[in-house]
Structures are given as C-alpha cells and as structure tokens.
Amino acid sequence: xxxxxxxxxxxxxxxASVLAATxxxxxxxxKRGGRLRAALSGANTSDSWDGRTHSDLFMIASASGCVFDCxxxxxxxxxxxxxLAESWEASADAKTWTFNLRQGVTFHNGKSFGADDVxxxxxxxxxxxxxxxxxxxxxxxxxMKKLGEHxxxxxxxxxxxxFPFLLSDYHILMFxxxxxxxxxxxxxxxxLYSVVSFDPGVRFVGKRVESHYKGDTAGYFDEIEYIAxxxxxxxxxxxxTGQVDAVNRIDFKVxxxxxxxxxxxxxxxxxxxxxxxxxxxKIAPFDNVHVRQALKYGINRQxxxxxILLGHGQVGNDTPIGPANPYYAGDMEQLAYDPDKxxxxxxxxxxxxxxxxxxxxxxxxxxxxxAAQLYQASAAAGGININVVQEPADGYWSxxxxxxxxxxxxxxxxxxxxxMFSTAYEAGVPWNDSQWExxxxxxxxxxxxxxxxxxxxxxxxREMQEILRVEGGVLVxxxxxxxxxxxNTVASPDVVGNLWQMDNARMAERWWVA
Amino acid sequence: xxxxxxxxxxRLALGLLTLFIVSIxxxxxxxxxxxxxxxxxxxxxxxxxxxASIREGLGLDKPPITRYFDWLGGAIxxxxxxxxxxxxxxxxxxxxxxxxxxxxxxxxxxxxxTLFLAGVTAAIAVPVSIFLGVLAALYRNxxxxxATNILxxxxxxxxxxxxxxxxILFLSVLNPLLPSLSNIYDGMDxxxxxxxxxxxxxxxxxxxxxxxxxxxxxxxxxxxxxPYIEMARLKGISPMRVIxxxxxxxxLAPIITVIALNLAYLITGVxxxxxxxxxxxxxxxxxxxxxxxxxPVVQACCLIFAAAYILLNLSADVLSILSNPRLRHPK
Numbered sequence: 001x002x003x004x005x006x007x008x009x010x011x012x013x014x015x016a017s018v019l020a021a022t023x024x025x026x027x028x029x030x031k032r033g034g035r036l037r038a039a040l041s042g043a044n045t046s047d048s049w050d051g052r053t054h055s056d057l058f059m060i061a062s063a064s065g066c067v068f069d070c071x072x073x074x075x076x077x078x079x080x081x082x083x084l085a086e087s088w089e090a091s092a093d094a095k096t097w098t099f100n101l102r103q104g105v106t107f108h109n110g111k112s113f114g115a116d117d118v119x120x121x122x123x124x125x126x127x128x129x130x131x132x133x134x135x136x137x138x139x140x141x142x143x144m145k146k147l148g149e150h151x152x153x154x155x156x157x158x159x160x161x162x163f164p165f166l167l168s169d170y171h172i173l174m175f176x177x178x179x180x181x182x183x184x185x186x187x188x189x190x191x192l193y194s195v196v197s198f199d200p201g202v203r204f205v206g207k208r209v210e211s212h213y214k215g216d217t218a219g220y221f222d223e224i225e226y227i228a229x230x231x232x233x234x235x236x237x238x239x240x241t242g243q244v245d246a247v248n249r250i251d252f253k254v255x256x257x258x259x260x261x262x263x264x265x266x267x268x269x270x271x272x273x274x275x276x277x278x279x280x281x282k283i284a285p286f287d288n289v290h291v292r293q294a295l296k297y298g299i300n301r302q303x304x305x306x307x308i309l310l311g312h313g314q315v316g317n318d319t320p321i322g323p324a325n326p327y328y329a330g331d332m333e334q335l336a337y338d339p340d341k342x343x344x345x346x347x348x349x350x351x352x353x354x355x356x357x358x359x360x361x362x363x364x365x366x367x368x369x370x371a372a373q374l375y376q377a378s379a380a381a382g383g384i385n386i387n388v389v390q391e392p393a394d395g396y397w398s399x400x401x402x403x404x405x406x407x408x409x410x411x412x413x414x415x416x417x418x419x420m421f422s423t424a425y426e427a428g429v430p431w432n433d434s435q436w437e438x439x440x441x442x443x444x445x446x447x448x449x450x451x452x453x454x455x456x457x458x459x460x461x462r463e464m465q466e467i468l469r470v471e472g473g474v475l476v477x478x479x480x481x482x483x484x485x486x487x488n489t490v491a492s493p494d495v496v497g498n499l500w501q502m503d504n505a506r507m508a509e510r511w512w513v514a
Numbered sequence: 515x516x517x518x519x520x521x522x523x524x525r526l527a528l529g530l531l532t533l534f535i536v537s538i539x540x541x542x543x544x545x546x547x548x549x550x551x552x553x554x555x556x557x558x559x560x561x562x563x564x565x566a567s568i569r570e571g572l573g574l575d576k577p578p579i580t581r582y583f584d585w586l587g588g589a590i591x592x593x594x595x596x597x598x599x600x601x602x603x604x605x606x607x608x609x610x611x612x613x614x615x616x617x618x619x620x621x622x623x624x625x626x627x628t629l630f631l632a633g634v635t636a637a638i639a640v641p642v643s644i645f646l647g648v649l650a651a652l653y654r655n656x657x658x659x660x661a662t663n664i665l666x667x668x669x670x671x672x673x674x675x676x677x678x679x680x681x682i683l684f685l686s687v688l689n690p691l692l693p694s695l696s697n698i699y700d701g702m703d704x705x706x707x708x709x710x711x712x713x714x715x716x717x718x719x720x721x722x723x724x725x726x727x728x729x730x731x732x733x734x735x736x737x738x739x740x741p742y743i744e745m746a747r748l749k750g751i752s753p754m755r756v757i758x759x760x761x762x763x764x765x766l767a768p769i770i771t772v773i774a775l776n777l778a779y780l781i782t783g784v785x786x787x788x789x790x791x792x793x794x795x796x797x798x799x800x801x802x803x804x805x806x807x808x809x810p811v812v813q814a815c816c817l818i819f820a821a822a823y824i825l826l827n828l829s830a831d832v833l834s835i836l837s838n839p840r841l842r843h844p845k
Binding site: 039044045046053129131197199200201202203227228229231233234237238240241242243244392394395397398399 | 568
C-alpha cells in the first residue's frame with residue numbers, strides 16, 4: 001500500500017475506492033454477526049448527536065464511528081480514503097476542490113444523500129451563534145457550489161493541500177438537509193449502525209443497517225452496545241469479568257493483571273497525543289530564546305515517559321508532530337537532559353539563575369502535577385528554580401491555559417501537519433498557546449499549506465519542526481500512547497488506527513467477532 | 515388521632531422550611547465552585563465569545579440573586595426548569611436554551627432506578643437485620659451474638675466502595691456469579707434487572723444492616739428486664755415466643771426510626787455505590803451534573819434528597835406514635 005503516494009491520493013481520490021475495496025490484511029477473514037459491547041469513558045449527560053460539540057471518545061465512537069459518516073475517512077494506516085465522497089480533485093493552486101459524492105446512499109430515515117446535505121451540514125459550523133470546534137476549517141471555505149446532485153465544489157480562501165483530510169474531522173458529520181434539528185435529536189445519519197436507543201451519559205445501542213453502501217467490507221457486528229463507564233476501576237472490572245468485549249484507556253496500575261488474563265489482549269499504539277508545557281513567548285523571560293533553550297535542556301524527558309506514562313509513550317522533541325503524521329521528522333537530533341547546557345543558555349541570556357512559576361493541574365493531563373514536580377527537580381541542577389503552582393482542575397482551561405505564562409497542557413494531535421500548526425502555532429490563532437510568532441515559520445506554514453509536491457512539502461515541514469525543536473515556546477516532553485484492552489471474543493485487524501483511541505473510534509466498523 | 519394529624523401538618527410545614535433553606539445553601543455552594551457550565555462544557559475550547567454566548571443563552575449572565583428567585587418561582591409552581599446539559603445551546607440557528615429537556619424528564623427515570631435499588635436493598639436488609647437482631651437478643655453474649663456484631667460493625671465501618679470491591683472480587687471475579695456492571699435500562703425484564711442490581715443491593719445491605727440489627731437487639735434486651743416479660747417467662751413461654759410476641763411489638767418504635775433513617779440513606783447515600791457499579795441512578799446523575807455545573811439538575815437532586823429525609827423521618831415518627839398505645843391515646 002505504501003507505493004501509492006500520498007500526493008496521488010490527495011489529487012485524485014480515485015485510488016481511494018480501490019483502497020477501501022482491498023481492505024486490510026487480516027489473519028482470519030472477518031465474518032458478520034454478533035454484538036460488540038464496549039465500556040467507554042468520556043461520556044457526559046450533556047452528550048448529544050450534534051457533531052459540533054463532540055470532544056471525547058464516547059460520542060466520537062457512537063457518532064462518527066457508528067451512526068454518522070464524514071466525507072472522507074482516515075484509514076487505520078493513516079492514508080485518506082473516501083467515505084461519503086467517492087473521489088475529489090484539486091485545482092493546481094489547491095484552492096478549488098471538486099468532490100464527487102457517492103450515489104445511492106440513504107439516511108436512516110430513507111432520505112437520499114446528495115450535494116444539498118453536504119452544503120447544509122457544513123454551514124452548521126459557521127451558523128451564527130453556533131459553537132463548533134470545526135469552525136476554523138469550515139470558515140476557510142469561501143464558496144460552496146452544487147455542480148450536480150452528487151457533485152460539490154468548494155472554493156477556499158487560500159490554497160490548502162490538506163483540505164480532504166480536514167473533512168475527515170469527526171466534528172464534520174453529514175446530516176440530512178432540512179431535517180438537521182430532527183437528525184440531532186434522534187441521531188439520523190448515513191452510518192453503518194442506526195440508533196436503537198441512546199441515553200446521554202449512560203448507553204448507546206446501534207443496529208447494523210441492512211444493505212449499507214460499505215457493503216461487506218465493514219461493519220461486521222449486528223449490534224453495537226457502548227456503555228458509559230467513566231470510572232477506571234469499573235471499566236477494568238467489566239472487561240475482566242467478561243461483561244464487555246473492549247475498554248478504552250486502561251489503568252496502568254492494573255496493566256499487569258490485565259496481561260495475566262489470557263482472555264484479554266492489550267492494544268497499544270503511539271499516535272499524536274502529546275503532553276506539553278507551553279510558555280507565553282511574548283512575556284519575559286520567555287521572550288528570550290536562550291531562556292527557552294535553557295528550559296528545553298532542563299527537562300528530563302525520558303524520566304517523564306518512565307514515571308508519568310509508566311513507559312507507555314515516547315519522548316517528544318518539542319514539536320507537536322507525532323508518528324501518526326505523514327511528515328513526522330523522527331530523525332531529528334533528540335533534545336536530551338543536560339543541566340550544563342541549560343546553565344550555558346542561562347548565562348547566554350545574561351542570568352545566573354532563573355525563578356519561574358509553573359502552573360499545573362491534573363485537568364491538563366493525568367499526572368501533570370507530578371510531571372511538573374519532576375521537572376522542578378531536574379531543572380534545579382541547571383540553575384532553574386521552578387515553583388510548581390497547583391491550580392484547581394475546575395476552570396483550568398479558561399483561567400490558567402492561555403493566561404498563565406508557563407503551564408501544563410495537552411493536545412490529542414491532528415492528522416496532518418498543517419492542521420496541527422494552524423490550530424496552535426499559526427500567528428494570531430486563538431489556541432496559539434505559546435503566542436508563537438516566527439517570520440520564517442509563518443512563511444513556511446503558508447507555502448507548505450498550498451504545496452501539492454510531496455518532496456518539497458516534506459522539506460518545508462522538516463524545517464518547521466526543526467525551528468520548533470530549537471527555538472519553539474512549547475515543551476513537548478512526551479507523546480502518550482493510546483492503550484486499550486480487548487477481549488479475545490473480538491478480533492481486530494493487524495493495523496489499528498493511531499489517530500484516536502479504539503482504532504480511531506471505529507471499532508464498530510473494523511472489528512468482528514472472533 | 516387529632517394530635518397525630520396536627521403533628522403531621524406541623525412537621526410538613528417545618529419540612530418545607532427546611533427544603534427552602536436547603537435550596538439556598540445549595541445555590542450558594544454551587545456558585546462558590548470555580549467555573550460554570552459554559553466553561554465546563556467547552557473545556558479547552560472555552561473562548562471568551564463562546565463562554566459569553568452560552569451564558570447568555572442560559573441566563574447565567576444574570577446576577578445570582580435574580581437567578582435564584584427565577585428558579586424558586588418556577589419550583590414553587592412545580593417547574594424545576596430545563597437541564598443545562600441537554601439544552602440545545604448549539605442549535606442550528608444559534609442559541610435557544612428553551613428547547614432542552616426539562617429537569618423532571620431527566621431525573622424521573624434515574625430516580626425510578628434509584629428507588630428500585632433502594633427497594634431491592636430494603637427487601638433484603640430489613641428482614642435480615644431484624645431477624646439477626648432478634649436472634650442476637652435471644653442468644654445474647656453467645657458466640658453467635660459476638661460474631662454477628664463483629665461482622666456487621668466491621669462492614670459498617672468500611673467505606674462503601676471498599677465493600678463494593680470486596681464483593682466484586684468474591685462474587686464476580688473469583689466466582690463469576692453476579693455481574694459487576696449494573697447497567698440496567700428501560701425495557702429490561704424484571705429478573706434480569708434484579709440480577710444486575712444484586713451486587714449494589716448487597717453492598718448497600720452490608721452498609722445499613724449494622725444499625726438496624728443492633729437497634730433491634732438493644733431495644734429487645736432493654737425490655738427483657740421488664741416485669742411483664744418476667745411474668746411471661748414464669749408462665750413457661752418459650753424464649754423465642756417471649757421475644758417475638760411480647761418484647762418485639764413494644765420495641766418497634768426505636769426500630770422503625772432507625773429503619774427510616776437507613777431507608778433515607780439508601781436514596782441519598784448511594785452516590786459512590788452507583789458510580790462503582792455504573793448503576794444509572796440519581797446518584798450518578800448528581801455526580802455528572804456537579805461535574806459540568808448543571809445547576810438546575812444539582813438543585814433538583816438535592817431537593818429530592820432532602821425531601822426523602824424529611825418524609826421518611828416524618829413517617830417514622832408517625833409510625834412510632836401509632837405503634838405506641840400511650841402516644842396513640844394521650845390523656
């Protein structure tokens with residue numbers, strides 16, 4: 001599959017249907033039938049079928065993973081395939097995109113799917129007063145034209161080679177035009193499973209749609225039951241006692257017990273999820289690049305991976321681009337713990353020692369306060385005196401993040417470089433949590449975005465990662481693995497998606513009864 | 515009987531006053547928590563505009579006193595308001611908080627589940643504790659008495675979640691007899707529902723048995739020194755019969771009070787047990803709602819908890835009066 005270049009896939013989605021048809025190599029052929037029962041965390045009483053509000057696993061797995069479809073889909077191996085779009089084509093400047101939609105697709109209420117549904121579903125994100133996490137993606141579209149019942153043309157404000165990737169975002173679900181309110185209330189999509197019952201924060205049950213356009217290559221279970229279990233121990237118990245077939249986010253403390261159970265296997269993938277310490281680079285002393293470099297050498301990344309993630313992760317190199325990204329520069333020189341270099345850079349900044357506050361709370365990530373304390377201890381050897389300020393978990397994202405000069409944070413990562421950079425590293429964007437503004441970086445960001453030549457793009461993204469590694473204002477000490485456990489009653493493909501937990505939240509589609 | 519009616523009315527009036535005070539305390543307490551619904555629901559995406567627009571849609575931008583009296587006005591008329599959580603705050607056309615689920619709709623199914631669990635627990639716990647209490651009184655100071663005391667006292671002294679995990683370990687993991695996940699739902703048949711609720715019910719039974727059993731034992735033993743019991747013994751009645759037909763009816767008042775208190779606990783104290791067993795009752799809804807600052811639901815839950823206490827205490831008092839002829843027919 002690696003012979004097909006990513007560029008080829010992007011320019012013409014024609015190969016996508018071939019990819020989808022071949023499926024993934026598997027030990028035993030998947031078979032239809034049975035029920036998948038999974039205990040998932042991240043559920044809330046405020047959950048609904050409104051894709052714009054989805055932020056955690058339970059609804060992502062239920063909505064984009066079962067009931068709804070997007071235009072495109074990221075396959076388990078990271079390639080982009082068509083979901084409701086069959087193929088797509090870009091103009092040379094990557095500004096105009098024409099999408100050919102799949103024909104003969106119907107919503108669960110019988111309405112047939114077409115260009116109007118696409119246009120109205122995208123407009124949801126920019127509607128006045130709507131709070132959509134995908135607003136930046138959709139507001140970059142200046143014009144949507146219906147060329148035919150099954151063809152839509154998008155015109156973008158600026159060229160973006162990643163545009164088809166952006167449309168695989170789990171927020172951008174396709175709703176039936178004219179019935180969106182009803183579809184949000186009852187969960188009416190085009191997905192493999194229709195809603196049997198949904199109780200927010202408690203349970204979702206879905207039934208396989210007969211004669212679905214994905215045919216026999218996906219959606220092997222007859223029925224799906226997702227049970228909301230936010231409590232770690234209860235989730236592990238449910239799997240150990242065989243009441244569910246799969247659980248997400250295993251508790252590392254009981255990992256050994258799960259491993260000792262022959263009926264259970266652990267799935268672990270390294271994706272783009274990373275834990276960070278962003279500093280506001282427009283505020284002293286973080287505006288001094290030598291101070292930032294001193295801080296980079298003062299942190300013991302390996303120790304954090306070993307003690308905070310208990311080994312379930314990978315050291316970071318101060319860039320948000322992870323192994324699940326296509327242009328990940330894994331061969332850059334690794335930043336290592338070196339108190340002497342930290343001292344050297346402090347001196348270069350004209351300082352003997354540095355006293356700073358680091359705000360942390362476990363709301364940022366599990367173990368953030370411990371991580372800050374470990375950092376405090378390792379940085380002291382380099383003359384950096386960190387005062388760890390423990391912040392309340394409530395209101396952390398509104399009162400501390402983006403406001404305190406140096407704090408703990410996390411990102412689940414994005415499928416493409418441009419998506420990640422334009423979310424948190426582009427000059428002036430609201431989530432730029434390091435106030436990052438770098439002329440060369442910004443220039444590269446804009447030119448790489450519209451670049452359709454893979455080789456040139458790779459060079460540009462490499463240089464951007466190098467800039468962040470050396471000068472960037474965000475410490476990315478570690479990438480945290482997605483670790484989940486699956487009972488042997490359920491089979492999964494050899495390659496499991498690493499963009500998001502539970503096979504990119506699509507286990508209902510890709511797994512089958514063993 | 516006139517005096518009983520008067521007492522009931524008096525107590526009901528006091529109960530309403532208590533509920534009013536509870537509602538104020540809850541409102542203040544929830545407002546003291548950092549963060550609000552808008553911030554909790556938006557998480558990392560809490561941009562000032564988004565927060566402001568949700569707050570406006572839900573009326574959270576009004577001063578607290580106005581919000582409290584708006585809510586109180588509705589509550590008096592039986593309208594507990596709309597749940598923030600299911601308010602359609604991101605509707606297609608923009609903010610429209612009015613179209614959400616009402617608090618009553620959200621709480622009703624959960625409260626039904628909690629009552630079911632309380633019912634199952636009471637059906638096990640009350641007969642068992644009275645039976646054990648009678649036996650302990652009968653064989654007082656024997657090995658049996660001491661063993662029952664030690665067992666019930668140690669179970670009441672352990673935290674609920676610990677008891678829950680011990681039961682899961684023995685009845686679910688080591689011997690797969692009962693499910694550790696009590697995810698009951700509408701449309702489940704009664705027997706399956708019962709099986710799924712059994713582990714949480716047993717946990718709660720362990721948590722409430724000690725008080726009821728020890729009160730039964732103490733109340734009976736207290737009476738055994740009375741002259742009329744001695745008379746009964748002299749008549750040659752068997753010890754069991756002395757206790758069950760002569761002592762127990764006279765010991766009912768304190769026993770009923772303790773049972774009522776424990777029943778109230780089964781409604782208000784189940785939060786931890788519901789979370790451990792993933793039981794979709796009011797306790798879990800309460801925890802979820804506090805987490806996202808869904809104030810209308812939190813307040814309604816608290817009022818239900820307070821009302822349960824007040825009503826059960828009231829019925830305990832009434833039953834004690836009715837079971838005591840001296841109180842039933844005052845001079």
